[in-house]
Amino acid sequence: MTDRKDALATALIHHPYVAPPEFDALPPGIFKASTVFFPNVAATRSRRWDDKSGYTYGLHGTPTTFTLEARLATLEGAHHVLLVPSGLSAITLVDMALLSAGDEVLLPDNVYGPSRSFAAHELKQWGIAYRLYDPMDPASLVAALNEKTKLVWLEAPGSVTLEFPDLRTLVREARAHAPQAVVALDNTWGAGIAFNAFDLGEGQAVDVTVHALTKYPSGGADVLMGSVACRDDALHQRLAWCHSRLGLGVGANDVEALLRGLPSLALRYAAQDVAGRHIAAWCAGRAEFVRVLHPALPDSPGHAHWAGLCSAAAGLVTVEFDPRTSVAQVDAFVDALRLFRIGWSWGGPVSLAVPYQPKAMRALATPYRGTLVRLCIGLEAVEDLVGDLAQALAGMADLPT
Numbered sequence: 001m002t003d004r005k006d007a008l009a010t011a012l013i014h015h016p017y018v019a020p021p022e023f024d025a026l027p028p029g030i031f032k033a034s035t036v037f038f039p040n041v042a043a044t045r046s047r048r049w050d051d052k053s054g055y056t057y058g059l060h061g062t063p064t065t066f067t068l069e070a071r072l073a074t075l076e077g078a079h080h081v082l083l084v085p086s087g088l089s090a091i092t093l094v095d096m097a098l099l100s101a102g103d104e105v106l107l108p109d110n111v112y113g114p115s116r117s118f119a120a121h122e123l124k125q126w127g128i129a130y131r132l133y134d135p136m137d138p139a140s141l142v143a144a145l146n147e148k149t150k151l152v153w154l155e156a157p158g159s160v161t162l163e164f165p166d167l168r169t170l171v172r173e174a175r176a177h178a179p180q181a182v183v184a185l186d187n188t189w190g191a192g193i194a195f196n197a198f199d200l201g202e203g204q205a206v207d208v209t210v211h212a213l214t215k216y217p218s219g220g221a222d223v224l225m226g227s228v229a230c231r232d233d234a235l236h237q238r239l240a241w242c243h244s245r246l247g248l249g250v251g252a253n254d255v256e257a258l259l260r261g262l263p264s265l266a267l268r269y270a271a272q273d274v275a276g277r278h279i280a281a282w283c284a285g286r287a288e289f290v291r292v293l294h295p296a297l298p299d300s301p302g303h304a305h306w307a308g309l310c311s312a313a314a315g316l317v318t319v320e321f322d323p324r325t326s327v328a329q330v331d332a333f334v335d336a337l338r339l340f341r342i343g344w345s346w347g348g349p350v351s352l353a354v355p356y357q358p359k360a361m362r363a364l365a366t367p368y369r370g371t372l373v374r375l376c377i378g379l380e381a382v383e384d385l386v387g388d389l390a391q392a393l394a395g396m397a398d399l400p401t
């Protein structure tokens with residue numbers, strides 16, 4: 001006689017009850033699985049691993065990941081999307097899928113720092129060279145393009161210093177001088193809202209976008225995820241096979257958080273845009289700063305390119321302190337902020353501030369001499385944020401110069 005424990009062990013796994021399938025509500029069902037069942041052995045041979053016609057293994061997709069991918073394709077203006085564990089892994093997936101020994105990859109000098117670091121270490125070690133170009137000078141890109149160039153990275157605007165490049169001209173030059181190269185854009189700042197990178201005009205669209213979903217799509221400062229999006233089927237296949245061979249996957253709980261964030265994305269982006277412009281304009285009136293970087297400010301680098309392409313801006317503002325202000329004084333300013341917390345990332349409810357030394361960030365010449373502080377605007381009342389900046393600046397007056 002089987003004892004009760006043994007009977008339950010099997011019954012609670014092979015249970016006959018199946019809930020009725022009709023269930024209609026806004027949130028899509030969240031499916032979690034490593035193993036996916038097949039009805040028979042023949043199905044293990046006929047089901048495809050590399051498209052969305054069926055399910056084979058959790059790593060290759062569930063209804064939950066397919067749903068998020070489809071929504072992100074709409075957001076990005078793409079046809080295909082791959083999900084990866086972070087924004088950085090979206091960048092490194094594109095690098096690994098498209099580059100091999102002897103190739104060259106081009107990065108803008110204001111690229112997201114860890115992307116450059118990956119090129120300088122892993123890519124270099126694999127025999128792949130990288131070159132930096134000045135994104136604000138298309139001639140600098142042209143000079144770096146050659147027959148070995150297989151991948152050209154774009155970022156709009158650049159990380160931290162927020163210079164907005166002439167994306168259309170950069171894409172046109174890349175096509176003209178290195179037709180074999182794939183053109184990829186880090187679309188985290190635009191978030192799919194500010195502009196459509198696949199719709200920049202004939203011969204000017206990018207091939208691939210990556211997006212740190214960690215930022216705006218999540219909106220909660222509680223999820224790390226990235227996406228790689230493209231329109232071309234063959235390019236998607238190259239990326240998808242590399243993604244599959246690398247074993248990249250994302251957890252259903254994190255996908256659920258993203259699916260929850262997307263319906264409010266446009267509203268949050270718009271709110272942080274309004275607050276960001278307000279704070280940028282306020283900072284522009286303060287004598288402590290020699291420069292305020294925000295693409296919507298008329299004298300911010302690349303303002304005209306931003307205005308010609310975008311209907312909106314992310315809530316990021318970078319200020320450059322007067323070079324006579326010491327690093328210790330700027331640190332004291334950031335430490336004195338009460339609502340702005342100190343930390344990386346952005347797109348969440350809490351405003352953030354981080355100081356940067358421009359010399360350490362750029363290889364090519366830049367005009368920045370003073371310490372930079374990047375402000376990431378959250379969802380607090382903008383007058384409270386202005387008050388916080390004002391009190392921290394007022395405190396600097398007491399510091400020795």
Ligand SMILES: *Cc1c(COP(=O)(O)O)cnc(C)c1O
Nearest residue numbers: 086087088112186188212214225
């Ligand atoms: C944050 C960020 C990334 C990396 O995203 P993670 O999810 O933090 O890895 C990549 N590119 C840009 C422009 C970013 O701001």
